Amino acid sequence: MEATDLDSLVLRTANGWLQAGERAWLVTVARTWGSSPRPPGSLMAMNARGEVAGSVSGGCIEDDLVRRVQQAAAQGHGPTALPEILRYGISADEAHRFGLPCGGTVELVMEPLQGRSRLQDLMAARGQRRCVERTLHLATGDVRLRDCAQATAPVLDAQRFVACFAPVARLVVIGAGDTAYYVCQMAVSVGFDIVLCDPRLEQAPAWAQGRIAFTRDMPDDVVLALRDDDRTAVLALSHDPKLDDLALIEALRSRAFYVGAIGSRSNSTRRRERLRLHFGLEDAELRRLHGPAGLFIGSRTPAEIALSMMAEVVAAKNGTLGTAF
Numbered sequence: 001m002e003a004t005d006l007d008s009l010v011l012r013t014a015n016g017w018l019q020a021g022e023r024a025w026l027v028t029v030a031r032t033w034g035s036s037p038r039p040p041g042s043l044m045a046m047n048a049r050g051e052v053a054g055s056v057s058g059g060c061i062e063d064d065l066v067r068r069v070q071q072a073a074a075q076g077h078g079p080t081a082l083p084e085i086l087r088y089g090i091s092a093d094e095a096h097r098f099g100l101p102c103g104g105t106v107e108l109v110m111e112p113l114q115g116r117s118r119l120q121d122l123m124a125a126r127g128q129r130r131c132v133e134r135t136l137h138l139a140t141g142d143v144r145l146r147d148c149a150q151a152t153a154p155v156l157d158a159q160r161f162v163a164c165f166a167p168v169a170r171l172v173v174i175g176a177g178d179t180a181y182y183v184c185q186m187a188v189s190v191g192f193d194i195v196l197c198d199p200r201l202e203q204a205p206a207w208a209q210g211r212i213a214f215t216r217d218m219p220d221d222v223v224l225a226l227r228d229d230d231r232t233a234v235l236a237l238s239h240d241p242k243l244d245d246l247a248l249i250e251a252l253r254s255r256a257f258y259v260g261a262i263g264s265r266s267n268s269t270r271r272r273e274r275l276r277l278h279f280g281l282e283d284a285e286l287r288r289l290h291g292p293a294g295l296f297i298g299s300r301t302p303a304e305i306a307l308s309m310m311a312e313v314v315a316a317k318n319g320t321l322g323t324a325f
């Protein structure tokens with residue numbers, strides 16, 4: 001399951017309702033058939049007052065789920081204390097009613113939350129950047145958590161629902177110039193955590209706040225500390241070989257899912273030669289380097305260059321880089 005900042009918001013909101021003594025539910029997309037607005041693993045939380053965080057469709061299914069909860073409450077009995085499996089869009093009429101495109105079908109797990117749901121433990125694990133498998137036993141509502149090597153698609157059978165929660169993707173940006181500003185803003189908007197590194201600056205730029213963590217540490221030290229995290233991408237944007245090259249060496253030898261560097265084609269060719277001749281990088285390592293970084297969109301301005309770079313980073317994260325659309 002792909003972790004996003006929206007997932008964190010959903011879990012925090014649901015846990016907040018529980019801590020306040022409110023009834024709350026977690027709804028997860030378990031499986032889809034045909035076209036579907038939200039992929040498997042998508043989360044939504046809701047409470048008995050009809051408040052919602054996250055989504056499992058374009059809005060129509062959410063409305064029906066809220067009505068389901070509120071009607072049960074109005075009749076003097078709440079929903080079952082056990083998880084439910086719900087399907088939407090099985091027929092063409094339902095697909096039209098619930099706004100599912102092309103007759104798509106979505107299967108949901110609707111889970112009443114309680115202490116044994118272990119939301120706080122799950123949130124703590126995600127805060128430690130651990131990949132966690134959460135198993136919900138449908139007959140009892142009990143939850144088991146265990147660490148796993150990597151995230152996999154949700155699995156639903158007659159006895160249990162298993163969803164994996166991977167750490168939020170992280171982007172290390174080297175250099176705090178104009179392009180870095182736009183890269184960081186776009187990366188935050190699509191759910192990345194950011195480490196912005198520039199030892200040339202005495203203070204963090206005014207825009208480096210919130211989920212953009214600024215450091216003056218040497219870039220290669222920053223990358224080296226994160227080398228075992230395969231949910232990390234690295235973008236070298238300083239235009240200073242003394243900073244970019246050393247960081248790229250560590251990044252290309254790490255488990256980073258993407259490594260890119262700004263520069264023209266000629267500069268990128270010279271960079272590869274430096275890394276090969278002076279630092280001993282192998283061809284297999286150099287093939288991992290995206291340089292010039294970014295998809296070709298005819299970009300000219302810093303904002304357009306940042307857009308092309310983030311499109312390539314997101315494609316790498318989603319496993320679609322190089323795929324024809």
